[in-house]
Amino acid sequence: MADQRNPAPFAHTRLHVISGKGGTGKTTVAAALAIALALQGKRVLIAEVEGRQGISQAFNVPPLATTEERIFADRSGGEIYGMAVDAKESLLEYLQKFYKLGRAGAILEKAGAIDFATTIAPGVRDVLLIGKVYEAAGRRTGGRRGGGDLVYDAVVLDAPPTGRVARFLNVNHEVAGVARVGPIKAQADSITRMVRHHTTAVHLVTLLEEMPVQETIDAIGELREVGLRVGAIIVNQVRDPLLTDDELAMISDVTSGREELVESVRADLVSTGVKATKPMVHGLLAQAHDLADRVALQAQEDAVLAGQRLPLAHLPALPGGVEDGGLRVLADALVEEGII
Numbered sequence: 001m002a003d004q005r006n007p008a009p010f011a012h013t014r015l016h017v018i019s020g021k022g023g024t025g026k027t028t029v030a031a032a033l034a035i036a037l038a039l040q041g042k043r044v045l046i047a048e049v050e051g052r053q054g055i056s057q058a059f060n061v062p063p064l065a066t067t068e069e070r071i072f073a074d075r076s077g078g079e080i081y082g083m084a085v086d087a088k089e090s091l092l093e094y095l096q097k098f099y100k101l102g103r104a105g106a107i108l109e110k111a112g113a114i115d116f117a118t119t120i121a122p123g124v125r126d127v128l129l130i131g132k133v134y135e136a137a138g139r140r141t142g143g144r145r146g147g148g149d150l151v152y153d154a155v156v157l158d159a160p161p162t163g164r165v166a167r168f169l170n171v172n173h174e175v176a177g178v179a180r181v182g183p184i185k186a187q188a189d190s191i192t193r194m195v196r197h198h199t200t201a202v203h204l205v206t207l208l209e210e211m212p213v214q215e216t217i218d219a220i221g222e223l224r225e226v227g228l229r230v231g232a233i234i235v236n237q238v239r240d241p242l243l244t245d246d247e248l249a250m251i252s253d254v255t256s257g258r259e260e261l262v263e264s265v266r267a268d269l270v271s272t273g274v275k276a277t278k279p280m281v282h283g284l285l286a287q288a289h290d291l292a293d294r295v296a297l298q299a300q301e302d303a304v305l306a307g308q309r310l311p312l313a314h315l316p317a318l319p320g321g322v323e324d325g326g327l328r329v330l331a332d333a334l335v336e337e338g339i340i
Contacts, residue, residue, distance in 0.1 A: 008338050009311045010231060013201045015137055015194065017157045017231075019165040020205030021215045025236045027054035028322055029205045029315065030158040032330035036340055038078030039331060042153035045136055046071075047083045049129040055082050055158060058322055068136065081152070085132045087125045127171045127184055130191050133157055137194065162204060162219035169195045169202070170226040201231030206305070208235060208298035213305060220308060232311040232339050235302070239317045241295045243288075261285070313337035 010016070016033055020026035027048070034046040045068060048055050053063045061071045064084035072080035137155045142148025160168050172192040194200060202223055206212040216233060223230050262281045269276035305312055315333050318326040334340060 008335075008340050010201055010203075010340050013154070013199055013231070013340075015133075015155045015157065015197075015200040017159050017165070017169065017195070017200065017202040018205060019159045019162050019202060019219065020234075020236075021163075021207075021212045022161050024205045024207050024212050026161070026205040027052075027158050028058055028327070029203075029234055029236055029330065030156050031055060031058035031322070032315070032327050033203075033334055033340070034080050034156045035072065035327055036331035036334045037154045037156070038072060038074050038080050039076060039335075040340070041074075041076040041078045043078065043151070044080045044154050044156060045083065045133075045152045046080055046156040046158065047085055047133050047136070048158040049085045049133075050158070050160060051084070051086070053084065055084070058327065060323075066132075083132070083136070085129050087128045123171060123173075123188075124184060126168050127188050127191065130157075130169070130171060130195075131187050134187070134191050134194055159202075162215045165202065165219060166222035166226055166228070169223075169228055173226070196227055196229070198229065201229050203231040203234055205234045205236050207237055208301045210297075210301065213301045216305070217308065220310070230310060232313055233305050233308060234334075234339070235305065235312065235314045237317040238298075238314045242291065243295075311339065313339050 016030075018026050018030040018033065020029070030046060030048075034044045037044045046055055048064070056062060056064050056071075059071045059080075059082070061082070064071075064082045066084060066086050066089050068081040068083045070079055071082040133155060137152065139151045140148035141151060159165050170192075171188045204216045204219055206216040220230050262278055262285070265285065266276045266278060266281045269281070313334060314337065315330050318329065320326060322330075
């Protein structure tokens with residue numbers, strides 16, 4: 001755990017962007033990170049942009065609206081507000097704000113023009129999605145960006161998966177061909193300044209498996225190529241190896257089919273009152289070999305991640321899921337691992 005002399009590497013980060021390969025638990029990690037920040041007495045906004053309502057499921061609250069709602073409060077004074085950003089509604093807001101369309105906006109929506117606009121130009125859609133987060137991140141109590149205190153101490157963005165996150169955040173480049181001037185271009189420029197600021201970090205969630213690790217490494221390269229700051233690598237669902245290193249080494253050195261070993265293990269089981277048969281022992285030894293192989297593979301992938309020379313955190317697997325305090329366990333682990 002970091003102390004005041006050696007603060008955590010992201011103690012002063014305001015925008016935490018969370019990405020990861022599908023199935024790695026990035027939404028759960030985003031929720032845990034928001035809780036960890038709130039437990040420090042901070043007012044936090046957590047936003048999602050994929051329309052899956054994963055955040056509401058993690059916090060066990062009703063589906064999030066497109067406006068901020070409080071979904072968590074801690075006795076330290078920390079709070080979490082949640083928001084689900086919708087591209088269609090964001091576009092209607094932009095049209096009203098910059099072009100004063102009024103009822104014409106509703107007519108365009110009924111005609112399908114809004115769906116067409118948010119689908120035909122993915123870069124513009126991303127500007128609309130991140131634009132809502134940008135506005136909330138910069139909002140001040142005085143009602144203007146230039147005065148008063150910031151409404152939120154930190155913002156956590158549950159972003160798209162690693163295969164798309166670099167393009168999603170690199171909005172200035174993505175809209176260059178469709179919006180060279182005007183409010184969309186100005187908003188893209190402002191978003192670019194925000195995501196490239198030193199107070200923004202993109203954290204990548206992975207598992208100790210070959211494909212997620214490779215996607216993480218690819219994402220690191222893509223993010224750096226477009227000038228975005230890579231934050232921590234967060235390894236999720238790390239399982240207890242159950243056996244010591246010496247026991248794992250012993251299992252790796254023997255062959256599960258050796259009859260003398262089978263008979264020895266069977267005799268030990270029988271001596272404890274277990275009615276063990278040779279087929280049962282063969283199965284147990286095969287499972288032990290599978291465990292040893294899996295632990296060795298995890299160690300290999302962990303070494304690959306460590307080689308990226310980025311802050312690295314390991315979160316435990318939760319057999320019971322995030323219910324019954326599971327998110328708090330992950331939040332505490334993020335602090336103990338020195339991330340915030």
